[in-house]
Amino acid sequence: MPVPDVFELARNGERRALGRLLTLVERGGVNGDKVAEISHPIAGSSHVVGLTGAPGAGKSTITGRLAAAAGLASESGVGVVAIDPSSPITGGAILGDRIRMDEVIDREGTFVRSMATRGSSGGLALAVPGAIRVLDAVGYDPVIIETVGVGQVEVDIAGTADTTIVVVTPGWGDAVQANKAGLLEVADIFVVNKAERPGASDARRDLELMLDLGAHPDPNKPTWRAPILMTTATDGSGIDELWDQVVAHRSWLTETGELLGRRQNRDRFEMLGRVDELLGGLGRKRAESEQGLALLADVQSRKLSPTAAAAELLADLLES
Ligand SMILES: Nc1nc2c(ncn2[C@@H]2O[C@H](COP(=O)(O)OP(=O)(O)O)[C@@H](O)[C@H]2O)c(=O)[nH]1
Numbered sequence: 001m002p003v004p005d006v007f008e009l010a011r012n013g014e015r016r017a018l019g020r021l022l023t024l025v026e027r028g029g030v031n032g033d034k035v036a037e038i039s040h041p042i043a044g045s046s047h048v049v050g051l052t053g054a055p056g057a058g059k060s061t062i063t064g065r066l067a068a069a070a071g072l073a074s075e076s077g078v079g080v081v082a083i084d085p086s087s088p089i090t091g092g093a094i095l096g097d098r099i100r101m102d103e104v105i106d107r108e109g110t111f112v113r114s115m116a117t118r119g120s121s122g123g124l125a126l127a128v129p130g131a132i133r134v135l136d137a138v139g140y141d142p143v144i145i146e147t148v149g150v151g152q153v154e155v156d157i158a159g160t161a162d163t164t165i166v167v168v169t170p171g172w173g174d175a176v177q178a179n180k181a182g183l184l185e186v187a188d189i190f191v192v193n194k195a196e197r198p199g200a201s202d203a204r205r206d207l208e209l210m211l212d213l214g215a216h217p218d219p220n221k222p223t224w225r226a227p228i229l230m231t232t233a234t235d236g237s238g239i240d241e242l243w244d245q246v247v248a249h250r251s252w253l254t255e256t257g258e259l260l261g262r263r264q265n266r267d268r269f270e271m272l273g274r275v276d277e278l279l280g281g282l283g284r285k286r287a288e289s290e291q292g293l294a295l296l297a298d299v300q301s302r303k304l305s306p307t308a309a310a311a312e313l314l315a316d317l318l319e320s
């Protein structure tokens with residue numbers, strides 16, 4: 001079936017059609033491009049919420065709860081993208097996450113998609129914005145992205161989401177770890193999950209101290225002080241408050257014009273990412289040509305440096 005027809009079905013609520021579109025996005029190539037071409041003009045109105053934090057912090061459980069809270073508040077369905085860096089060997093983790101989410105998610109209103117690093121051409125960095133765009137275009141709002149912390153996967157969550165939630169847990173210096181990983185600067189909202197455990201208020205205080213130390217508000221720019229929320233995702237306590245803060249952050253983004261700025265940045269990064277991908281692809285193809293192999297032989301016999309060879313290859317490519 002042609003891509004526009006699949007897209008129409010997905011817009012009419014056909015979940016299998018939506019699943020197909022996401023698969024095309026993951027695979028990349030001509031059909032993936034077609035999906036982007038159709039979805040981009042009509043996407044852009046959904047709120048993209050990112051959740052990040054260490055494995056086991058409770059991101060999936062929170063995501064499920066948050067999706068349920070969002071589902072009550074919104075007439076459009078809630079889209080969830082769970083990014084799992086697992087290799088196929090530990091692929092069970094993906095299923096584990098999905099089952100846990102399904103326990104709390106209303107199956108009708110919510111669409112959950114797991115994406116792994118394997119199987120996507122151009123990598124997740126390109127596939128994830130594409131998946132968000134599709135969910136947005138077919139009417140899911142909000143779209144929630146769950147991913148492990150910065151530096152562990154190639155997806156830059158703060159560069160992808162409108163609102164970034166950083167999840168920490170009590171007891172093992174999570175706040176300090178988050179700080180080291182650069183998560184303090186990118187967090188719009190902090191969650192101390194497993195708040196029923198001892199040390200939860202210490203974790204909160206650590207975060208507050210670090211936020212105070214790192215705070216250098218620019219008087220000429222609107223500032224948002226990231227709130228710190230306490231949740232126990234397993235029984236749902238604190239989730240309504242978390243959802244309220246997500247909504248408040250969205251309003252702040254809109255009122256200050258920050259939303260537009262973040263999205264313009266996102267478009268810019270995505271376009272540049274595509275430039276890298278396209279040029280890289282063309283260059284690698286060219287490297288297989290007769291001329292490319294001759295250049296490689298020169299590099300291997302140390303007549304030519306790798307950089308000089310690459311420049312020569314690209315110069316010819318750009319001319320043709
Ligand atoms: N005690 C407690 N356990 C929790 C809480 N939230 C999640 N968990 C458990 O922590 C484990 C990891 O949760 P999961 O949502 O998969 O974490 P993720 O790896 O960050 O996605 C699971 O066994 C959850 O049931 C909580 O608030 N309190």
Ligand SMILES: [Mg+2]
Pocket residue numbers: 059060061097146
């Ligand atoms: Mg998870």
